[in-house]
Amino acid sequence: MLEVYLFVNPLGEQCVRDEQNVLRLANDSDKQIQFQFVPLLNINVIQKAMQRQGLRPTDWQAQNQQSQTLYRLILDYKAALFQGKKRGRNFLIAMQDALLQAGQTYSESLVQAVAQQCKIDLEMFMEDRNSDLAKQAFHADQRLASEMNISEASSAVVFDCDHYDYGVLLEHFTYNTLFDLVNGQLDPFHDLNQHTPSCANLDDTQLHVL
Template sequence: MLEVYLFVNPLGEQCVRDEQNVLRLANDSDKQIQFQFVPLLNINIIQKAMQRQGLKATDWQAQNHQSQQLYRIILDYKAALFQGKKRGRNFLIAMQDALLKAGQRYSEDLVTAVAERCKIDLDMFMEDRNSDLAKQAFHADQRLASEMNITAASSAVVFDCDHYDYGVLLEHFNYATLFDLVNGQLDPFDELAQHTNCANLDGTQLHVL
């Protein structure tokens, strides 16, 4: 069995493409794959989100607003996940469609509309998104990212639970490289990878963890 952790910026357009690649991989591969979209929140994520909106990095008020908005979106996502992984993923993707593709502004009305569209129990969701449990889940994600040395979004960590005790970190990856790795057509554990801990393939950075 394979486990894939994709670390994402909820407002990152590249992350949306990577999420679609992971979903596509789960359909295309014959392997049993469990995957999670893990939200990241750090200064790099905040600044990139500001750049996308044409905001200056020195605008501290805007930076604080961006940080709070990302935090709220992540808590919403964690609350949706409490009602099932599929509903949680659908909620995240629907929010990204609304915010990035449709250009809507984050608001309580938007959150409610997206939750209803994803068939989420609203009463439970509204309670969970402000709960200590959602905040604990957020902090657990950030600890996981730290343990895996993740600093940037669009990073994926793949574990082959049946053969290896360690995983592979992919940065700047494409679908072809991810597919080859998962299906055994690419071996990151060869002598080169173990000595350099990094191999460049079509722009992809591979690190053995």
């Protein structure tokens, strides 16, 4: 069995495409795959989100607002996950559709409407999204990212549960690269200098052995 961790900016359009690629992979591959969408929040993620919106990186008020919106959205996602991985994943995707595709603004009413749409117990959800448990889950995700040396969203880490000697980090990956790696058609150690096993370039994709 394989485990795939996809580190995402919940408000990143590229991350939405990467999420779709991981979901597609789980359907297309003959291998058993478990996957998690892990939200990432750091200054790099915030500044890139501001850049996409045409905001100046020195606009501290906008930066703070962007940070707070991402943080609240991540806590919402963690609270939805408490009611099951599928519901949590559906909630994240539905919020991304509303915010990125429909152009809606993040608000309490939108969050509640999407939660109900995803058949989430609203009373439990509203309590969980403000809980210490949700905040602890957020901090656990950021520690995981740090342990895996993740600094940018749209990064995926693939582990083979039968061989935990190493994991493979993919940055700027395509569906085909991810598919080939998961299905054993791509050897991350191939042609790497054994003294410097850092990465191999495949088109724009970066592979790093962890």
